[in-house]
Amino acid sequence: MQEQILQALRQVVDPDLNRDIVSLGFIKDLKIRDGSVSFTLELTTPACPVREIMKSEAYKRVMAVPGVREVDIKLTSQVRPSRSEQKERLIPQVSNVIPVASGKGGVGKSTVSVNLAMALAGMGARVGIMDADVYGPSIPTLLGIARAPENQGERFVPPNVHGVKVISMGFFLPPGEAVIWRGPMLHHAIEQFLGQVEWGALDYLIVDLPPGTGDVQLSLCQMIPLTGAVVVSTPQDVALKVAEKAIIMFDKLNTPVLGLIENMSGFVCSQCGHHEDVFGAGGARRYALQRGIPFLGEIPLATEIRATSDEGTPIVVARPGSPSARVFSGLAGNLAAQVSILNSRGGADDRPVPREIRQPTRQKLAIRWSDGKESVLDAYRLRLECPCAECVDESTGRKKLDPASVPADVWPTSLHPVGRYAMSFVWSDGHSSGIYTHEHLRRLS
Numbered sequence: 001m002q003e004q005i006l007q008a009l010r011q012v013v014d015p016d017l018n019r020d021i022v023s024l025g026f027i028k029d030l031k032i033r034d035g036s037v038s039f040t041l042e043l044t045t046p047a048c049p050v051r052e053i054m055k056s057e058a059y060k061r062v063m064a065v066p067g068v069r070e071v072d073i074k075l076t077s078q079v080r081p082s083r084s085e086q087k088e089r090l091i092p093q094v095s096n097v098i099p100v101a102s103g104k105g106g107v108g109k110s111t112v113s114v115n116l117a118m119a120l121a122g123m124g125a126r127v128g129i130m131d132a133d134v135y136g137p138s139i140p141t142l143l144g145i146a147r148a149p150e151n152q153g154e155r156f157v158p159p160n161v162h163g164v165k166v167i168s169m170g171f172f173l174p175p176g177e178a179v180i181w182r183g184p185m186l187h188h189a190i191e192q193f194l195g196q197v198e199w200g201a202l203d204y205l206i207v208d209l210p211p212g213t214g215d216v217q218l219s220l221c222q223m224i225p226l227t228g229a230v231v232v233s234t235p236q237d238v239a240l241k242v243a244e245k246a247i248i249m250f251d252k253l254n255t256p257v258l259g260l261i262e263n264m265s266g267f268v269c270s271q272c273g274h275h276e277d278v279f280g281a282g283g284a285r286r287y288a289l290q291r292g293i294p295f296l297g298e299i300p301l302a303t304e305i306r307a308t309s310d311e312g313t314p315i316v317v318a319r320p321g322s323p324s325a326r327v328f329s330g331l332a333g334n335l336a337a338q339v340s341i342l343n344s345r346g347g348a349d350d351r352p353v354p355r356e357i358r359q360p361t362r363q364k365l366a367i368r369w370s371d372g373k374e375s376v377l378d379a380y381r382l383r384l385e386c387p388c389a390e391c392v393d394e395s396t397g398r399k400k401l402d403p404a405s406v407p408a409d410v411w412p413t414s415l416h417p418v419g420r421y422a423m424s425f426v427w428s429d430g431h432s433s434g435i436y437t438h439e440h441l442r443r444l445s
């Protein structure tokens, strides 16, 4: 019955956080006795404007579970300390925390994480790498580390490998055993990895996340302000929109995406040098451009990358002069540049966002931006610039929409914000699938 009740409560979604109240950890003290259910709904602020709505929704859902006779819900709240306070407590000397994510496994996320970390260290930065891929921690293998970290009392001293401090879930998991991680356990583990590790002063802490969009990502984003995420995808991953899930997740969690990396992009034969685009080419670059996300670069599918990883020394260390190592160094430079750009703007929240949107006439849209700029956009032109897959060929970037098919007097009948980064429109011609990033709107104006 407990599982049924939790299942019912998973249908209740916090409209601000866009996640269900169970995975958000709002349900406390669930008690069930002879059909009588009680629990506490712990919100993140006592000023939650939809608290009563959520409570009554939770009540209805639980009452609908067979066998439940009565439901008693207590509403409380616990204001989470401001993100920077948390950071001060956990990792005061770490300047930038950069998660590396992917929509699915096997795209080379861990390979990219270690090589980026090593390349940054090679450039003189103080770097750490935290392997938070609880389901398949591969960093110890990639770096050939067999020993567990030493501890000093309650704290762990991370091994230093080629100048990079490393900590991995793999050090702590019983070998050969499958651990079933629950949300609170993961949260606690991430907290320990940050707060109980002697990271010391770091310029960059690279975090190798598990693939997909889950509790580790949520915990990390909630716990400390992340500088921004790197998303790794393969060319076909972009075509299948798998990488997009990770990007959308970060956006929902208010974490900027520092850049997209295309891995396994084309194969160069080590015998004859022939280049072959096995999975197509340039998809991630085009996608990044469409979404207004920086594109950090492409890594070819190369035997030497796989071989050096298997041997436990990443290619940027094992063969620093090789073409693949140079690609990684270029990527690391691009990443460091994006971090600086973002920080110089005062972090994520400095990107201009629309403050006020008016329709002075039906065919005009006037936007006042947070940086004071005013733009007036023509509705017909805006409709023609729709970036959705129906209007633009995703693989070539060519426009598919025939301007003659759009009525000259088209107008937006309604518009909606999409996360922190974009807007979508419902048009009078019935079209509604385009997501216009703020960058795209700024460019159009």
Ligand code: ADP
Residues within 6 Å of the ligand: 102, 104, 105, 106, 107, 108, 109, 110, 111, 112, 138, 263, 264, 299, 300, 301, 302, 303, 305, 306, 307, 309, 310
């Ligand atoms: P993930 O962390 O996304 O699951 P890994 O980094 O573990 O992926 O990589 C999966 C496999 O692909 C590994 O065997 C790795 O050596 C290999 N690999 C990753 N990137 C490349 C590349 N660019 N060229 C060749 N092999 C690669």
